[in-house]
Amino acid sequence: MLLTRSPTRDRLLSWGLQTVPLYLLCNRENESRNHLFFSCSYSASVWNHFSIGLGINSPSASWDDVGHSLLSQSGSRHHNYQSIVTWQATIYDLWWERNDRLHRGNHRSPDLTIKKISSTIKNRISALRPENYPLASELIQLWFSHFPA
Numbered sequence: 001m002l003l004t005r006s007p008t009r010d011r012l013l014s015w016g017l018q019t020v021p022l023y024l025l026c027n028r029e030n031e032s033r034n035h036l037f038f039s040c041s042y043s044a045s046v047w048n049h050f051s052i053g054l055g056i057n058s059p060s061a062s063w064d065d066v067g068h069s070l071l072s073q074s075g076s077r078h079h080n081y082q083s084i085v086t087w088q089a090t091i092y093d094l095w096w097e098r099n100d101r102l103h104r105g106n107h108r109s110p111d112l113t114i115k116k117i118s119s120t121i122k123n124r125i126s127a128l129r130p131e132n133y134p135l136a137s138e139l140i141q142l143w144f145s146h147f148p149a
Contacts, residue, residue: 001033001091008033024101025094034063036098043094045110050086050117053146054079078135078142082121089120118147 004011009031012019023031025042037043039062047066050056056069070087073080093113100106108116125143128136 001037001095004033006033006095008036024098037091037094038062038066042097042110046094046113046117047090049114050090054083054086056083078138082139082142082146085121085124086117089117089124093117093120 009019009021009023010033013021021030023029023035023040025036026040029035029040035043038047051066055075056066056073066087070080070083073083075083093116097108097113100108122140122143125136125139128139
């Protein structure tokens with residue numbers, strides 16, 4: 001994703017492949033990396049949930065703007081870690097939802113996607129416990145301060 005090498009529909013079309021250009025999650029605009037992850041109404045509702053909770057400023061919600069916001073955060077290293085992990089989990093799960101719709105015809109609501117991403121992040125934090133219990137404890141407390149259960 002970072003190197004813009006994922007097979008989004010705009011890239012497939014640029015290679016000469018015949019495909020419908022519309023993005024599967026909204027069917028309103030052509031699929032591109034920026035639309036897929038931030039501009040689509042489905043993706044925007046998922047990303048906004050997390051960006052607001054983490055205080056990530058991404059007003060125009062473009063790939064470059066969000067990346068810049070993540071890299072220029074001035075919070076604690078734990079907050080910055082959580083922001084990066086949340087961004088990674090969101091990108092992964094939106095791509096998963098896109099492919100699940102494309103290949104299996106399964107559809108989830110944005111709320112279910114948000115719950116899945118939250119669960120992934122909490123599991124990732126929990127996986128730190130055996131090696132570094134104080135860090136895991138601090139991260140999970142920080143998570144629940146941003147996103148009460």
